[in-house]
Amino acid sequence: MSFATVIVGHGSRDAEAEAAFLQWMDLYRSLHPHRIFAHAFLELSPPFVGDVLREQATEADNIVVVPLSLLPAAHVKNDIPLALTALRRDFPQQNFTVTQPLGLHAALIQALQQQIKNEPDFDPKEWTLLVVGRGASDPDANGQLYQIARVLAESVGIRQLELGFIGITWPKVEDVLQRLARLKPKGVLMVPYLLFPGILATKIAQLFDTFLDQHPWISGARVRPLGVTAALCEAVEDRIAEARGSPRYALPCVTCQYRVPLGTLQEQVGGLKSLLWSLRHQATHQQGKPHQHAHAAMKKHILICTNHDCNSKGATVIAEQLQRDLRKKSLHRDFKVTRTSCLGRCGEGPTVAVYPDGIWYRNFQQDDVPTLVDEHLLKDRLLSERIDSIL
Ligand code: FES
Incomplete structure (x- = not known):
């Protein structure tokens, strides 16, 4: 074909x-x-x-x-x-x-971060980030730019964010610049959220340069549109894979701060740190050799709440089936199942948590056990429809 x-x-x-x-x-x-x-x-x-x-x-x-x-x-x-x-x-x-349009994609955010990093005077503590889009008559498109701008701002560690449009909708970039002049920021970093250079990019750059000329006490820098970059190829490939039903990740992980290093966000506890912890934990085991374990280190630990509420919905049967399935496949040494008392999610159960992944499932059913084993435990593909939270 x-x-x-x-x-x-x-x-x-x-x-x-x-x-x-x-x-x-x-x-x-x-x-x-x-x-x-x-x-x-x-x-x-x-x-x-x-x-x-x-x-x-x-x-x-x-x-x-x-x-x-x-x-x-x-x-x-x-x-x-x-x-x-x-x-x-x-x-x-x-x-x-x-396919879907490009939308929010980590590769595009990272490409802009790279440009921002190269701005020698940029100070995220003192400067304002101004993101400028082309503007549309469709609130869906305009609204997505707010989301993208917010992710970009957080990922470069900036606390002041303004957004303007060059045409069609509000707020117009000229009005935003006037407001910025009254706010007197120490500096403004302008990001034109456009694909390629051209008439719009030139117009936005001219407006911004004029603003800086008229307000010499405000420092400023601007980055280029995304342009000819491999990041754009990566984003397109992901959209194609999604449209053809074979996405790179079971979850929309290319925009997930827990899976993709998005600048300053990777500092957050529970973000990339938790993944690093898992890696470090495994490495510690390897470095510790040749010390003798009485048993081989397990790969994952599955906690199943069998307290009253979860149990009334079949948690014990689920735990028994999981243990039986693991044993049948000789996986019981790699994956340990522990029945716990209340995990604090009563009403949402049966509750199942898998560590070190930090994945909590809600309303877990007996029918989900084979998928849990074959997909999550063996292939790290999550049961997305059952996810309660990711720690
Ligand atoms: S009884 Fe299972 S979470 Fe509380």
């Missing part, structure tokens, strides 16, 4: 923006030399999306359409589905899949 990826950009009359898009396409192709790629635009510059998809449909069975859009704006929600309606009618044998 042949498989083609069609990357759909917005399209621009700006030569710099188009050149950057094509340069990024070259980078992406070079990372996956054996795959079939095509690019298309929604408007303003050819080749247009309908034509490219039609061409691909005559050659490939599976076509994945990637809207190269940072946020889920109206174009993504309307134009691509419209184009596909006609194509699905004309090519009923072909399978068309559309």
Whole structure:
């Protein structure tokens, strides 16, 4: 079954923006030399999306359409589905899949962090972060930028955050800059949340530079749009994997502070530290050799609450079945099951906790036992629908 990826950009009359898009396409192709790629635009510059998809449909069975859009704006929600309606009618044998837009992705946050790190004067304790987006008529897209800006701010350890838009919606970046002038921050770091350089990026940069010229007592720095970066390829690959039903992680871990080092957030207790603790714990065991253990070190410890409330919902039966299944598969030395008294989650049970992973499951059922063994204990793939909390 042949498989083609069609990357759909917005399209621009700006030569710099188009050149950057094509340069990024070259980078992406070079990372996956054996795959079939095509690019298309929604408007303003050819080749247009309908034509490219039609061409691909005559050659490939599976076509994945990637809207190269940072946020889920109206174009993504309307134009691509419209184009596909006609194509699905004309090519009923072909399978068309559309990915989500890029949205919040750790690789993109990390790419910006890298740029911010290189700003010599930037002081997260004293400066304000100003994130500027292009603006949309869709509150979903605008709202997602607030989420992204907040994650970026927390991950660079900055406590003052402002957000503005260059067009279409409020607050306009000019108004935000005026407000900032009244607040008199020591410095402002401006991040244009855009894919590539071009007219919008230039306009935002000019507005910001004028602001700094008019307020020489405020320090300032600005970073570039994301641009031609491997981080963008990584984010696109994740969106494709999700759309094709084979995501990299069972949970949306690419935005998870517990799994992805997001700048200052990795300092937090319970974040990356808990993972490091697990690694250190295992390493300590290895370094301690050749001391003799009376038993081999276990891999995971499963706690099952068999106190009154959980027990009334079958916790003891679950514990017995888990022990039986582990024994049948000769896994009982690797995975220890302990029945506990109340774990403080009465009403949510049966409660099952797995350590050192720090995963707590709620409303755990007897039918979940085989999945717990085969997926979580053996492959570290979590039972996402049962997760109560991750410590
Ligand atoms: S009885 Fe199980 S959590 Fe309280």
